[in-house]
Amino acid sequence: xxxxxxxxxxxxxxxxxxxxxxxxxxxxxxxxxxxxxxxxxxxxxxxxxxxxxxxxxxxxxxxxxxxxxxxxxxxxxxxxxxxxxxxxxxxxxxxxxxxxxxxxxxxxxxxxxxxxxxxxxxxxxxxxxxxxxxxxxxxxxxxxxxxxxxxxxxxxxxxxxxxxxxxxxxxxxxxxxxxxxxxxxxxxxxxxxxxxxxxxxxxxxxxxxxxxxxxxxxxxxxxxxx
Amino acid sequence: xxxxxxxxxxxxxxxxxxxxxxxxxxxxxxxxxxxxxxxxxxxxxxxxxxxxxxxxxxxxxxxxxxxxxxxxxxxxxxxxxxxxxxxxxxxxxxxxxxxxxxxxxxxxxxxxxxxxxxxxxxxxxxxxxxxxxxxxxxxxxxxxxxxxxxxxxxxxxxxxxxxxxxxxxxxxxxxxxxxxxxxxxxxxxxxxxxxxxxxxxxxxxxxxxxxxxxxxxxxxxxxxxxxxxxxxxxxxxxxxxxxxxxxxxxxxxxxxxxxxxxxxxxxxxxxxxxxxxxxxxxxxxxxxxxxxxxxxxxxxxxxxxxxxxxxxxxxxxxxxxxxxxxxxxxxxxxxxxxxxxxxxxxxxxxxxxxxxxxxxxxxxxxxxxxxxxxxxxxxxxxxxxxxxxxxxxxxxxxxxxxxxxxxxxxxxxxxxxxxxxxxxxxxxxxxxxxxxxxxxxxxxxxxxxxxxxxxxxxxxxxxxxxxxxxxxxxxxxxxxx
Numbered sequence: 072x073x074x075x076x077x078x079x080x081x082x083x084x085x086x087x088x089x090x091x092x093x094x095x096x097x098x099x100x101x102x103x104x105x106x107x108x109x110x111x112x113x114x115x116x117x118x119x120x121x122x123x124x125x126x127x128x129x130x131x132x133x134x135x136x137x138x139x140x141x142x143x144x145x146x147x148x149x150x151x152x153x154x155x156x157x158x159x160x161x162x163x164x165x166x167x168x169x170x171x172x173x174x175x176x177x178x179x180x181x182x183x184x185x186x187x188x189x190x191x192x193x194x195x196x197x198x199x200x201x202x203x204x205x206x207x208x209x210x211x212x213x214x215x216x217x218x219x220x221x222x223x224x225x226x227x228x229x230x231x232x233x234x235x236x237x238x239x240x241x242x243x244x245x246x247x248x249x250x251x252x253x254x255x256x257x258x259x260x261x262x263x264x265x266x267x268x269x270x271x272x273x274x275x276x277x278x279x280x281x282x283x284x285x286x287x288x289x290x291x292x293x294x295x296x297x
Numbered sequence: 298x299x300x301x302x303x304x305x306x307x308x309x310x311x312x313x314x315x316x317x318x319x320x321x322x323x324x325x326x327x328x329x330x331x332x333x334x335x336x337x338x339x340x341x342x343x344x345x346x347x348x349x350x351x352x353x354x355x356x357x358x359x360x361x362x363x364x365x366x367x368x369x370x371x372x373x374x375x376x377x378x379x380x381x382x383x384x385x386x387x388x389x390x391x392x393x394x395x396x397x398x399x400x401x402x403x404x405x406x407x408x409x410x411x412x413x414x415x416x417x418x419x420x421x422x423x424x425x426x427x428x429x430x431x432x433x434x435x436x437x438x439x440x441x442x443x444x445x446x447x448x449x450x451x452x453x454x455x456x457x458x459x460x461x462x463x464x465x466x467x468x469x470x471x472x473x474x475x476x477x478x479x480x481x482x483x484x485x486x487x488x489x490x491x492x493x494x495x496x497x498x499x500x501x502x503x504x505x506x507x508x509x510x511x512x513x514x515x516x517x518x519x520x521x522x523x524x525x526x527x528x529x530x531x532x533x534x535x536x537x538x539x540x541x542x543x544x545x546x547x548x549x550x551x552x553x554x555x556x557x558x559x560x561x562x563x564x565x566x567x568x569x570x571x572x573x574x575x576x577x578x579x580x581x582x583x584x585x586x587x588x589x590x591x592x593x594x595x596x597x598x599x600x601x602x603x604x605x606x607x608x609x610x611x612x613x614x615x616x617x618x619x620x621x622x623x624x625x626x627x628x629x630x631x632x633x634x635x636x637x638x639x640x641x642x643x644x645x646x647x648x649x650x651x652x653x654x655x656x657x658x659x660x661x662x663x664x665x666x667x668x669x670x671x672x673x674x675x676x677x678x679x680x681x682x683x684x685x686x687x688x689x690x691x692x693x694x695x696x697x698x699x700x701x702x703x704x705x706x707x708x709x710x711x712x713x714x715x716x717x718x719x720x721x722x723x724x725x726x727x728x729x730x731x732x733x734x735x736x737x738x739x740x741x742x743x744x745x746x747x748x749x750x751x752x753x754x755x756x757x758x759x760x761x762x763x764x765x766x767x768x769x770x771x772x773x774x775x776x777x778x
Contacts, residue, residue: 086558253656286581
C-alpha cells in the first residue's frame, strides 16, 4: 500500500512517515502543494494524506485538482481548523475523512486503515478478546462464561474497545465514538465509565484486560501474549 | 401603519403647521372683512351726512325751507332707506326718510340726538326690537346760532349676516382641507419613503446569511443615495474586519496546533519504546497529558473566539431545551453516582427554542459537570428547565463549595478560576463557563450566576422562547454566532 503525504512541517511528516512505515506502508512525502500534485498525478497511490495549509498551492486546491482526475483516491485531510463550516467545506471538496490537529497517531492509523478498507471490519455477531465475549445480537457479555451485566453506555464502550483490540484508543476517539463532541474537553466522563467497566470486567480475575495508557488513552488486551 | 413611523410623524407635523396657518389666515380674513365692511358702511353714512349739509343745509339759508324739503324729497324719496336720514332742529323734525328695512327699524324709535359725545361720531345702538344700528350725527350750526342735526343711520345686520356666512365657510372648509391634505400627504410621503422601506428590508437580509451581499444603491442623488452608499461602505468594513479575524483565528489555530501535533507524536512514539525506566515513562506520560490539555485549551479558545466574533454560522433549528437537557443528564448520571451526589431533574413544558442542539448540549454538559465537580461527596445537584415570561430557563443548582462574592462577576471570564477551584481542579481548561456564555450569546440568550460561598451555586441560562407559530411552520432559522 502506497501513501502520499503532503505536509510542509518537516517534523510532522517525519513522525507520520516513521509511524506509517513501521505499519508497513510505503510513504512518499511532498513538502508543498505543487510537488504533491505532481506526485499524485504521476504515481498510483492508494491513499492521500493532505495538510490543508501547505505552501505554493493550498491543500483545498490540491484536493480539488486531484479529485478532477481521480475520483477514487481516498483522501484524509489534516487540518488545524475545526469549525463546522470548514469541515463541511472539506467534504464538499471531496475529502473522505479529516483529522484535526493535534491528533493521536493511533487515531490517524485507525482512519488510514478504515480508508484502505483494511480496518477491523469484523461484522460477525460475536466479538472475542481473550476470554471475553460480546454477542452483538443479544447484547450479552461474558468473561470466561460468567455473565456480565452492563449499562447501554458501558456496552457501547466495551464494544468499541473490543473492535480495536490491542489498539490504544484516545479519550477523544472514545468520546466521539461513544458520546458526542459536546462532551469533549471538559468532563472526565470517559475515565469514570472506563473505571466502572473495568470493575465489572476485571474484578475477580487475575488478568486485567482493560489498561490505561498514560497520556494517551485506553486499550483492551487479550493477555494471550503476556 | 404605526403612529410612530416617520411617515405618520411627518404627516402629523405638516398637518399641524397647516392648521395653524389656516387659523391665522381665517382670523385675518374674518376680521379684515369685518373692518372693511364696517368702514365702507361708516364711509357711506358720513358721506351722506356731509353732502346733506353742504348741498342742502347751506343753500337752505338763502333758498328757504320749501326748497330744502323739495330737494331732500327728491334725493331721498320716501321709500329710500339706505341710509335712512333724519334732519332735526331741536325737537322739530325738518326731514325724515323712511324706516330702516331689512330688518325693520322704525326711525321714530331712535332717540333724537342729545349727547354731545355723539357729534361727529359713529354711534352704535340697539333699538327696543333688538336690532343693531349704527348712527352718524353731524351738527350744523346755522348763522343764527341754532343747531341742526343731520343723522344718517343704517342697520349692521347685513354686515353681521355676511360675517356669519364667512365664519361658517371658514369653519367648514378648514377641517375638510386638513383631512384632505393629511390623507394626500400620507400617501404622497410613501413615495419618498419607499426607498427607505426597501433599504430596511435589504439591510435585514444582509448578514442573516452572508455579509457578501450589498444593498442596492438608490439612484436618487439625494440623502437616501448617500445613506445606501454609507451603509454599503460600513458592510464592507465589517466584512474586512470579520475576514481578518477569521484568518487570524485560522492562522493562530494552525500555528498552535502544529507544534502540539509534533510534541504529541514524538512523545507517543517514545512511550511505545520497550523497557523504558519507570521515571521516564512517568515523565513522558505527564508531558502527554499536558499536551492534551493544551490541545483542549486551544480547541476551546478557538471555539469561543469563533462564537464571539461571529465567524461561524450556527444553524438554529426548533429544539426542545427540556429534551436536550434530559438526554444529556442521562449520559452524565454515572458522574454523579460516582460521588454519591443526587442528581435531580425537574421540567415543565418542552421549552422550544431556536438553537443548535450540539451546542446547547455542551452548555448542559459544562454546567452539570461543574456542579458535580465542585459539590462534595453526598451533595445534591438539581437541574430544571421551565418557561418563564417568554423565556426558556435552564437552571443548575448545587450544594457545592460556592463562589466568593468578589469572584461572581468574573466566573464567565476566560481562564478565570477562584483559588478554591484552582486547587481542586486539575487538568481543566478554565474555559468551560466562557464557552457557556459564548454559546448563550450566540443564541440570543444570557447566563447568570448566584452563589453563597460554602452553600452552593445556582447557574441560570435563559433563551428566548420560540414563537409557537414559527414552531408549527417548521422553518429552519439561521444566525451568525
